[in-house]
Amino acid sequence: MPFLYLIVTAIVWLRNPFSRKKYQTQLINKVILIYRGNPEIVIHDYYNYVLSFLFQNLENIERAGLVFYECPGLRLLKFLHSPINIFLQIEHTLFRPGSETSTSAMQGELPIPGGNQKYLIRIAELDRLASADIIFDYSRINLFNIQSSPALRDYLQKSFCISPALYPIFTNGNDRHGVITLFGNPDISRRKLFLKDLERQRVSSENIRGLYFGVDEIYRKTKIVINIRQTDGHETLEELRVLPALRSGAIVVCESAPYVEKTAYSKFIIWGSLQELPSLIAEVENNYEEVRQRIFGDGSENSFFVKRMKRIEKCNQLAMNRAINHINAQS
Known part of the structure; x- marks a missing residue:
């Protein structure tokens, strides 16, 4: 394996100058992990959060070989040794019928609240993800939606939720x-x-755009983070924004979303319709300290909020353990 590691590292080193995707290698017990040193900036923190789990847990894989983490293009290396392919799924899957992207979706079985229709399931780049050995999804709601379709049973068996508990x-x-x-x-x-x-309702706010690094520093200085959905059709909660903001101590005022109880932290968020949010934000500002205490408590290790955040971290580790066991079971 050390000799193969040298060959793989050399191939990656020779390739990197000719591609915007800069790969790196790491020898971990029996496996060689190949990953991007410059992941897409929009998922930079989540990518590295999952990567840290891989660094800590790949030593438990029983078979020797290559592990590709979000590296679909290194075909030459795949001829050297049978690889294990790991991909992220970071898009919404929960869509209303009639939305812009619903034409590429399949019918699901989750009821839409307040009506007779059922949500659609849309998995972006399904063909690519279908080739994976392991898929990590940021959202339990996404997986709950996928679980409703018998046609996606094989996809679901190799999918595991790593919630974005990104920051301390x-x-x-x-x-x-x-x-x-x-x-x-x-x-x-x-x-x-x-x-x-x-x-119009005299709620002062600032939109911060183009910020991909050091987001936690902004959250730690902010009283209130507002979250609304991108479109009327996208209905998966934006957990990649919401949970990191909460963990950083910002109060999150969020547009209502379906099945949020699956997140295990929905009770710490202030929910309302799009029309209700301005007045809710004003109310939180006027009663900030009271609301903050109600959500975060005293911030000690024994507070309900901190215990729940630690529980989410533990669930992420258990999900990684199940993913490793799934790989070993396929050997």
């Missing part, structure tokens, strides 16, 4: 200020109308 728990309420949104494109009609509604 920090619930200090001192030196926080302001209300923020993080809309990459605030000119999308739904977001634009919402921001205008905030202005």
Whole structure:
């Protein structure tokens, strides 16, 4: 294996100057992990969070070989040794019928609240993910939706939820200020109308865009983070934003979303319809310290909030253990 590791590392080193994707290698017990040193910036923190789990747990894989983490293009290396392919699924799967992307979705069985219709299941890049040995999804809601389709049984068996518990728990309420949104494109009609509604109701807020590194530093200085869905059709909760903000001690005021009880932390979020959010935000600002105490408690290890965050971290480790066991069972 050390000799193969040298060959793989040399091939990666020779390849990197000719591609924008810069790969790295790491020898972990019996396996050679190949991963991107420069992941896509929009998922940078989540990518590295899952990567840290791989560093800690791949030593438990029983068979020797190559492990590709989000590396679909290294075909030459795949001829050297039978690989294990690991991919991330970081898109919404829960869609309403009639939404813009519903034409590429399949019928699911989860009821839409307040009606007779059922949600669709849309898995972006399904062909690529179908070739994976392991899929890590950021959302329990996504997997709950996928679970409703018998046609996706094989996909589900190799899918595991790693919730985005990205940053250390920090619930200090001192030196926080302001209300923020993080809309990459605030000119999308739904977001634009919402921001205008905030202005009309005299709710002061700041939209921060183009921020991909050091997001936790912003969260730790912010009183309130607003989260709304991108479109009327996208209905999976944006956990990649919501959970990191909560763990950083920001109060999250969020547009209502279906099946949020699956997250295990929905009771720490302030929910409302899109029309209700401006007044809810104003109410939280006027009663900030009271609301903060109700959500985060005293921030000690014994507080309900911290215990629940630690439980989510433990569930992530258990999910990784199941993923490793799944790989070993296929050997």
